[in-house]
Amino acid sequence: MSITLEREPSSEMERIYDKIRGSVPRFEWEMHAPIVEEINRLKRVRNAVILGHNYMVPEIFHGVSDFTGDSLGLSIEARDTDADVILFCGVHFMAETAKILSPDKTVLIPDMDAGCSLSDSISVEDVRLLKERYPGVPVVTYMNTPAAIKAESDICCTSANAVSVVESLGSDRVIFLPDEYLARNVARETDVEVIAWHGRCMVHEQFTVDEIRAYRKQYPGIEVIAHPECSPEVCEESDFVGSTTGMIRHLDRAPSKHVIMVTECSMADNVQEAHPDLEFVKPCTICPHMKKISLEKTLSALENLEQEVVVPEDVRVRALRAVERMIEVGRSPGN
Numbered sequence: 001m002s003i004t005l006e007r008e009p010s011s012e013m014e015r016i017y018d019k020i021r022g023s024v025p026r027f028e029w030e031m032h033a034p035i036v037e038e039i040n041r042l043k044r045v046r047n048a049v050i051l052g053h054n055y056m057v058p059e060i061f062h063g064v065s066d067f068t069g070d071s072l073g074l075s076i077e078a079r080d081t082d083a084d085v086i087l088f089c090g091v092h093f094m095a096e097t098a099k100i101l102s103p104d105k106t107v108l109i110p111d112m113d114a115g116c117s118l119s120d121s122i123s124v125e126d127v128r129l130l131k132e133r134y135p136g137v138p139v140v141t142y143m144n145t146p147a148a149i150k151a152e153s154d155i156c157c158t159s160a161n162a163v164s165v166v167e168s169l170g171s172d173r174v175i176f177l178p179d180e181y182l183a184r185n186v187a188r189e190t191d192v193e194v195i196a197w198h199g200r201c202m203v204h205e206q207f208t209v210d211e212i213r214a215y216r217k218q219y220p221g222i223e224v225i226a227h228p229e230c231s232p233e234v235c236e237e238s239d240f241v242g243s244t245t246g247m248i249r250h251l252d253r254a255p256s257k258h259v260i261m262v263t264e265c266s267m268a269d270n271v272q273e274a275h276p277d278l279e280f281v282k283p284c285t286i287c288p289h290m291k292k293i294s295l296e297k298t299l300s301a302l303e304n305l306e307q308e309v310v311v312p313e314d315v316r317v318r319a320l321r322a323v324e325r326m327i328e329v330g331r332s333p334g335n
C-alpha cells in the first residue's frame with residue numbers, strides 16, 4: 001500500500017487536528033492525516049466500527065474511533081450496531097470481550113501481541129486449583145482476563161461495579177481474580193471476605209504515595225484522581241478513585257484547575273479537548289501493550305481483514321454467562 005501525503009489538508013482532517021493539537025505536533029499530524037483518512041474511508045467499505053479504548057494515542061482515539069471509552073462499554077456499543085466488522089483498538093482481552101458479545105461479527109485487533117500483565121497473571125489451571133482449595137466459594141473475575149478465565153468464573157466485574165457484584169452473591173466470602181490491588185480496594189468497602197490473587201497492572205502498580213505527595217507539594221490544591229488498580233495506599237492518598245469512565249465523569253466536577261490522573265499516560269491527552277480549562281499534570285506512565293496499537297497496524301488490519309480474534313464457542317458461551325450475570329447486577333434495583 002502506498003499513501004500520498006495531501007498538500008491541502010481536508011476540512012475533516014483539520015477538524016480532527018483541532019481536537020488533538022495540544023498533544024500532537026503539526027509535523028507529526030501531517031504524517032498521520034493520510035492514514036487517518038484512509039482508515040475512515042475503509043471503515044465505510046468494510047461496514048466496520050472502530051472501538052478506541054481510553055488509553056489509545058490521541059490520533060487513534062480522536063482520529064478513527066467510532067466509540068471511545070472502557071472495554072465493556074465499548075463491546076456493548078459495538079454489539080448494538082449493524083456493523084459486520086469490529087476493529088478493537090485496545091488489548092487482546094478487550095477484543096475477546098467484543099467477540100463474546102458479538103459472535104456473528106468479525107472482530108479484529110491491530111496487533112495480536114497486545115497483551116496485559118493482569119490478564120497474563122493467571123491460568124485456567126490456577127483457577128481450577130483455587131476452586132478445589134475453596135470449594136463452594138464463588139469466583140468473581142475482573143474483566144481484564146482472557147475469555148477462558150471468565151468461562152471458569154461465576155460472575156465478572158468491572159472496576160466500577162466490583163463491590164456491588166461481590167455483595168450481590170450473598171456469600172460471606174469470594175475468590176476475587178486476578179488483581180490483588182483491586183481486590184484489596186474492594187475489601188476495604190465490604191464486609192465480604194475477599195480471597196485475592198497476586199496479579200498486578202504493570203502501569204498502576206508503579207505509582208507511589210511519595211510521588212503523589214510530591215505533586216501535592218508542587219501544585220497546592222491539585223485534584224488527584226486514581227484508578228483502583230493502584231495500591232490501596234495510593235488510593236487512600238487520592239481525592240477520588242474510579243474506573244476510567246468514572247474518572248472522566250469526575251472531571252466535570254473537579255474543583256481544582258490542576259488535575260493529576262493516576263493512570264495510563266494517554267488518558268489525560270484524550271480528555272483534554274473536553275476540558276480545555278483544566279491543566280493536567282502528567283506522570284506519564286505508559287502501558288507498553290496499549291502502545292503496540294498504531295495507526296499503521298489499524299489500517300493494515302482493516303485493509304486485509306487480518307488479526308481476527310477467535311474464541312472457541314464452548315468457552316464463549318460460558319464466559320458470556322459470567323458477563324451477563326454481571327450486567328444483571330447493574331440492572332438490579334439499588335445498583
Ligand code: SF4
Nearest residue numbers: 116117201202203287
Ligand atoms: S494498563 Fe494495565 S490493565 Fe490496562 S492493559 Fe496495560 S497492563 Fe493491562
